Amino acid sequence: MGYIAIYYLMIMDNPFLKYSKNNDYVIGDLKKLSSSYIPDTFPHRENQINSIAKILGSIINGGIASNILLYGKSGSGKTSSIIHVTNMLSEAVSGKLNSIYINCQIYDSQYSILVYIINSINVGEPQIPALGLPMDRIYFELIRRLKKSNKYTIIILDEIDKLIQKSGSDALYVNLKIVADSNSSIIGITNEASFINRLDARVQSRLNQESVIFPPYNAIELKDILNFRIDGVIKRGFIDDSAINLCAALGAQEHGDARKSIDLLRIAIDSVLREQKNKVTADDVFHARDKFEMNILKESIKTLPIHSKMVLLSVSLTQETDTELTVTGEIYENYKNISLELGFQPLTMRRISDLLNDLEDLGLISTNTRSLGRYGRTKFIKVMGSIENIKSYIMEDSEFSNFQGSKIVKQTKLRTNFDEYFDYKE
DNA sequence: ACTCCACAGGAAAATTGGGGTA
DNA sequence: TACCCCAATTTTCCTGTGGAGT
The missing domain is CATH 3.40.50.300 (P-loop containing nucleotide triphosphate hydrolases)
Incomplete structure (x- = not known):
């Protein structure tokens, strides 16, 4: 009797089990489709x-x-x-x-x-x-x-x-x-x-x-790997060849990344199963890619330290008001305001400079050091991806819950000179 | 050629905060 | 509880830099 109760609990709680029991297409352990799964054979390695x-x-x-x-x-x-x-x-x-x-x-x-x-x-x-x-x-x-x-x-x-x-x-x-x-x-x-x-x-x-x-995998090798992973887990015919080819191609495009190929395929399969459809198509893979990229962005923002989040917010807000002049000095001024509004002691500019580099390493922003001659040398900074999304992910942190939107400074030293510089040119 | 802006980023000092010891 | 050690983090201090202006 007890066993049956536990069995039902497992079916209810574990989504994989639910699929595997209710779905004819799943014939094996879906864990094999996780990129962190260690198989016992490695094709092409x-x-x-x-x-x-x-x-x-x-x-x-x-x-x-x-x-x-x-x-x-x-x-x-x-x-x-x-x-x-x-x-x-x-x-x-x-x-x-x-x-x-x-x-x-x-x-x-x-x-x-x-x-x-x-x-x-x-x-x-x-x-x-x-x-x-x-x-x-x-x-x-x-x-x-x-x-x-x-x-x-x-x-x-x-x-x-x-x-x-x-x-x-x-x-x-x-x-x-x-x-x-x-x-x-x-x-x-x-x-x-x-x-x-x-x-x-x-x-x-x-x-x-x-x-x-x-060496990086090529598309053909990636296809082999994907087929190997699916083998014995998902019924043939449930996944369209075009879907597998696309996963392989996207992985190959990204320096032959098997992890990406496998993740994409898994996410696509997962959502098709959830929607109770009967075939995984190339379209599903495209959707999986969008979702995947959004998750990465969301996750990397969520795990950022508080000051990095404030810097990223500063970059977003600064860029929103003026795309031309998103430079270190202005980002720092705005960061200071945000930090004070939220009740944190602002860090020094030197530290923010390092945090900006960290954000660049994470692929959240892109920077470009330029010299304006007489008007100094600084980094021009841009956020990668949608400002709206980034802002909303940052706001999910409870520390930002009573953030009202600090005044965005536009009057840095550089700006005064820079404006004059352009006025003069025109 | 020389200056000087607005930073970048290296080096070293100072602060922070857990953990041990008396 | 007071105090010392330690690594980590952050600040302070600093030198370096590309190119428009002069």
Whole structure:
């Protein structure tokens, strides 16, 4: 009796289950269509996987593996492949392996990375706090626990270029030293080919012992991958060939991005299932793309720190009143007003300059440094995408709930001169 | 050739805030 | 509770810069 009740609960609560039970088209686990799913076969990545396996293989015989650097654009299968390989390896040595995956975009200081590694090694000891301990003690503790665990350790540093960008080569050097002092290897993942040149020599030689390159997928390969993912999950015929081709083409367009292709297909399938239609067409994929891009925008704005949100709002409002002169100085003035209105102590211009660069990295704004000769040198800034949407996403933050719209200053130093400059020209 | 605007962005100092210790 | 350590964040101080004006 109890089982039946639970069964119904699951059907009610889990949308995937609901579809799979009520729909003839779904014949397998829809999780296979998630871009983070790690399949057990990787079409068109056999060479890379074999190379990595060969390098790490020496661990099986008790040896030490070289450090590896994986290159490739996003969605080229680097992360999935390495996790797949380490999973297999862990199986081969019957679990005597610590494989620690770290995304350096999230853990971006040497301190946070080391603490994360320590807390990932399970030797039945308490967690280490994320702040406040002296570095040498972290270091000591890490070595101690690594030795105690008595396993080989593989540290995977994803987006390793972000670490260098934020914390410099030293952060990596510390990690590499630990590797030298213990039974472990580092695997770096980067999508920036020039990354290695920015390192200093001592780090370079240690990290770049072996490298594996992941070239972008072409449209034909992407199509294979999509078909492979659908296989056994969705009934043939439910998805129009044109839809698959389009997903592959859009992914190929975006530097051969398999993640994008798969996500697009999944979103398209999802909405077709929800609308109870009986075929996924190219049109559905186009809709999926719009939705996908909106979600990315919304999500990246939602997770922005409060001051970044205020800066972005300032850019939006400034651009709204005058497209010509969205420059740093004016954005800063308006940011200050917004900040004061919302009851925050405004940050300095120097800091805002960095925040603007961060926003550019996120693709939320685009900047262009221009010189107006006598009238100075500054950045011209534009928001990417619709101002209305961006504004509404920012306003979703409760901190902005009583934002009335600060007065938008138009009288910066530059503006006075700049206006004169144009008056003069005309 | 030289000046000077309005910043960009590097370096170092100062502040912040968790955590430990007495 | 007072006080010291630490890394992270932010400010202060600074030098650098492209090109119109003179």
